[in-house]
Amino acid sequence: MNPILSALIRIVLSTLGLAVSFLPRPFELWLGPRLGRLYLVLDPRRRKIAYDNIRRCLPELKEAGWSRLLNENYRHYGILALEILHMLSPLPGHYRRYAQKVSRFEGLENWKRAHDKGKGVLFVSAHLANWELMAAAGALRGIPITMVTRHLKPEWLHKKMEAVRLSVNIRCAYPPRTMPLVLKGLRAGESIGFVLDQYAPPPMGIPVPFFGVKVDTLAAVGSLAQRTGAAIIPARQKRDASGLVHGIVEPELDLGQARSHPAQATEILARKVEDWIRANPSQWLWVHRRFKNVVWPLVSSALSLLLPLLSPAAAASFKGESCASCHAHIRDAAGSKEPKPAEFFGEYEAAIIGGGLSGLSAAYSLKDKKVVVLEKDDEPGGKTRRENFSRWSYASGAVYTSEPEGPILKMFSELGIYPLKFKSPVHIYWENGRLLEEWISEKGFSEVASDDAQRAQLKGLWARLKQIDAEGKLTIPIQESDPQALQEYDSISFWDYLLKNYGRFAAQIGDYYCRDIFGTGAKDYSAFFGLMYMASEIPDSYSWPGGLGEIAQALAKNLGGRIKTGAMVERVIASQDHVRVIFRRGDKRYEIKAQTAILAVPSFITRRITTGLSEKKQKALAAVRYSAYANVAMQFKKPVFEKAFVLWTPKLSFADITFPGGERLEGPPSKQVGQVAQASMPMGSGDGRRWLQSRSDEEIRKLVLADVEKVLPGAAAQIEDLNIIRWGHAMPIMGPGYLSKIQEELRRPEGRLFFAGVDTQGPAIEGAMFSGFQAAEQARRFLSQWKK
Ligand SMILES: Cc1cc2nc3c(=O)[nH]c(=O)nc-3n(C[C@H](O)[C@H](O)[C@H](O)COP(=O)(O)OP(=O)(O)OC[C@H]3O[C@@H](n4cnc5c(N)ncnc54)[C@H](O)[C@@H]3O)c2cc1C
Structure with a gap:
């Protein structure tokens, strides 16, 4: 704010x-x-x-x-x-005085009975009357209570509320440390307060019946009760005719068999809340958006007519980066004791954590060694993973790249794969019905501008991009770049650079470009990355029909049994003599002993699973922020756009639609009928990520369909399948100073540990693969010296 x-x-x-x-x-x-x-x-x-x-x-x-x-x-x-x-x-x-004056507390004996069992108490309440006064009344009567709530904005308000709650003896638990605090409180036999009548999307919420429809509801209480044996106590509030607020603690809820089924427990609790509301409807928060994304029996919007065209499974299934298991086993377990027990899995020269392109490339380089890749998902590939509709495969993340060269070209040749070059035009720009051919070009830039002043700005920018392209100066690997230029471009945001050198319109164009390509605006990215990536659009673009998943598939085939999928690494512990890697596969835990380990996961994971890192390294890892994307993949019954590979669409819910089908690529024509496309929705970070996590597939789908209709009239009716893939941590945000202050440190090996992943290079598949080669080379050197 x-x-x-x-x-x-x-x-x-x-x-x-x-x-x-x-x-x-x-x-x-x-x-x-x-x-x-x-x-x-x-x-x-x-x-x-x-x-x-x-x-x-x-x-x-x-x-x-x-x-x-x-x-x-x-x-x-x-x-x-x-x-x-x-x-x-x-x-x-x-x-404190006010709360004592205007509230009353009833049912203390119910709490006491449950509390005396010693396993903690889970209060379940709702936004009835005044829930803050209820909690205050309880705490003032001696109940040690922790309220599960949100971190408020702005910060001064948060601090004020925290202080005032503490003044009546209420403590609070906020994300991202909610679960550790809740568990700690329960272990100490304390009482935790949840309000259960707010919209809670997956992965924290599950749909349960509420007022006759299924609504996403926080499922934590049921799971916590099952896990810890804590008692569940319903606690409601009502304001009487004289204005007194009564906090009423009911007897412990006997869940019967539902106690071992968190979903059933959540259903029972939601029913309880509904009964309270029905009994006292004027004191509930009806202004809440409690029923987000619920399709009520009567729908009248024009878009709802399209609903039956889509597969029901598409709306229900969650795709992409699912946070639930990571939160449970990594985020909330960070800093806790070493997970035990673990069965011995084997000894390796190199253990590679993460089977994205960086990890797979590292493993490929170390194929002559005894190497293992541990990947938490069911398939390797990370953000380049390819998924399937009924008739087309599609890219869940990365879609196109530049002409392969150097070690990447060598690996492709050995794997027997080579991407196809797009035909021109590649980048068509759509704005309010106007289509501009090949907008990232001298001619295109002059047409995007609407007057001479804007044209002059983009002319200057174009000249700079051309120069970079010709000189190849600002390219990966950055070590080969001119250090002075690096310093100059690294210390300033792309937005400020464009504003200073060319003007506001150029900055706006750069901003749109960054949002599309990096998921966040030009103010968040340094001039170095903005310029380098924008210039990389000038030469030819390449891909495979179905996107870049081809690379991971070829690597997976080549590496065979060296890749262990469904293996979530919980700890990497390095000592003088070896590295221990503890991972979970299904319900079991295993341990690997390795001479070296390569961490090929995003920094926020590395930081949490690796013990004993230097303070400098931890600081650099913690400094990396991420942008979020939703990728909306659509399968059309017949082709809806064949003019270009990327249709850039500023000012809509998505920033572009890409068409990685066979038709627009040189090479053999596709035999497939119809077309597949991806709408890319950049979300920025922070609030954007929250938006992405809180919206249902249904809500995102509606937004996208409305905009697809604007760009390609009639196309929405041709959709026969649609999947929404959510990437909560899609790309590292490489802002001013990233290159000089953070990235070098991210890459630096520590003892037997080596670090790969795009965070250590540049946010594209070349960066990922290159980082894998580099870390593998470092590990190889370590192994050879160590053996001597
Ligand atoms: C929507 C989207 C579009 C993109 N488009 C393009 C594009 O067109 N061109 C381009 O060049 N780039 C694109 N990118 C960027 C590119 O895909 C990524 O930067 C690159 O693939 C990252 O590779 P990585 O190996 O560093 O990380 P990831 O792909 O994130 O791989 C990390 C792997 O580690 C696994 N993992 C995480 N934690 C654990 C754990 N505890 N234990 C075991 N395994 C774990 C993950 O499941 C994952 O498989 C796009 C990205 C997104 C999200």
Whole structure:
């Protein structure tokens, strides 16, 4: 948030917090409903959400009942808002006194009985009446409670809420450390509070019935109860006619057989919450987007007519980087004790962690050694993995590359593969119905610009890109580049570079390019990477029908049994004499003893699984941020676009659509009928990643279909299959300073450990393969010296 706006909000909220501190409660209960009525009038967007939720969940009330309930519900929001403002009061101890005054706690004996069993308590609550007051009332009666909640923005608000909760003895657990804190609390016999009525997408949530439809609901409580034996206690709130907020703790919930089935437990809990809401509907948060992506029985939008065309499985299955198992075994287990027990798996000269292109290339270079690749997924390939529709294969990630050369060309030749060159035009640009042929060209740049001033900016940029292309100066490997130039281009963002040298329009074009290619804007990338990659679009582009998965498939065939799939590495422990690698395969744990290990996984994984790294290395690994992408793959019944390989589409939900089918490539014409395409949705980082994780396939699909129709009218009706592949950590963000301050350190070997992966090179398959060759070479040198 803009710091000035944040400061202004802080002043306003603190002032209001101070003001409400002096309000007599009867006046507050008079004022609140009036403020709520005002909110009802002033915010039509929220009002519609609340009204639609009420109408769909409680159809039996009919129109008059819906309106009446909406009005009562908004009166409740007014009181709730004033109550919450007390939490922002700057007066020391105010909130504690206030909570004691306006809340009552019932059922302490129920908690005590469950607590005395010694396995911890899981409170399940909902956004009824005032949940903060309920927690405060409990904590003030001596319940040691940790609330599972979100990290608020801006930071000052987060800190303020944390402090005020602590003032009433409530602790909080936030992502990404939620699970370790929750488990620690339960182990100590404490009580953990969950509110279970919010939308929780996969992988944390599962769809369970709620008001007659299936809604994604947090599944953690059921799993935690099963895992730890903690008691589940429903706890609800209601505000009585006099305004007192009652926190009511019910007896421990007996889940019966559902205790060993987390999904069934979640269903029971969701039913409980629904019963509470039905009993007291005016005090629930109907303005919540609780029913995200639910297709209610009545759908009327034009797009919904396309729903039956798509396979039902497409909407239900999750594809891409699924965080659940990584979170459980790596993120939340980081720093915990060494996982035990592990069965001995074998001795190797080199253990390679990660079977993406970097790991596979490293293994290929070390084929003459006793080498093993451990890959957590069922297939190797990482972000180049190829997947299949019924009639076409498609790329789940990477799609095209430049002309192979050097060690990459050598490996391709030995593997017997060679990519096909795209016919011109390769890059068609679409904007509001206008198509520009080959926009990354001198002519294309002059047409993208809408006046002479813009044209002049792009002319300058084009001249620079051409020069880089001709000189080949800013190319991988960077060690061969001019260090002075490196310094110059590394210290500045691509956006600032373009703005300074050419002007705002050139910066906007560079920004769009970066979003498409790197998943995040030109301000996030250094001028070095922006220029180098943009210049790399000038020479020919290459791929295979079905994308770059061909390389991983050929490597996998070549490496055969050296690759162990379904093997998630949990720990890499290096000592003077050897490296121990502990991995999980199915329910079992194994241990490898190796002379060297190559970490060919993204930095955020390396950092968490490797013990004993130097502080410098850990710092560099922790400094790498990632952009996110959704890749929406579509299989069309008949070809819908045959003019170019990439259709660039600024200002839509996706940044481009690529068509890696056989038709647009030189070489033998494809025998396949129809066409496959991928819409690429860059998400940036942070909020973008959260967006990607919180949207259902259904919601993303609707967005994409609407835009596909804009670009290629009639194409949506030709879709016979569609898959959404989510890459939460698609590419490392190589911002200013990355090259000089981070990358060199990422690559530096430590003892028997060697480091590969695109983070150590450049965010493309060449970078991945090159990093594998380089790490393999270092390991080979170590092995030969060590043997002597
Ligand atoms: C949507 C998208 C589009 C792209 N388009 C292009 C393109 O057109 N051209 C291009 O050149 N590049 C493209 N890229 C970038 C390119 O695909 C990647 O940079 C490159 O493939 C990364 O290779 P890698 O081996 O470094 O990492 P990854 O491919 O991420 O491989 C790492 C492997 O390690 C495994 N792993 C992770 N943790 C563990 C663990 N604990 N134990 C065991 N295994 C583990 C993972 O499952 C994965 O297989 C694209 C990327 C994305 C996401």
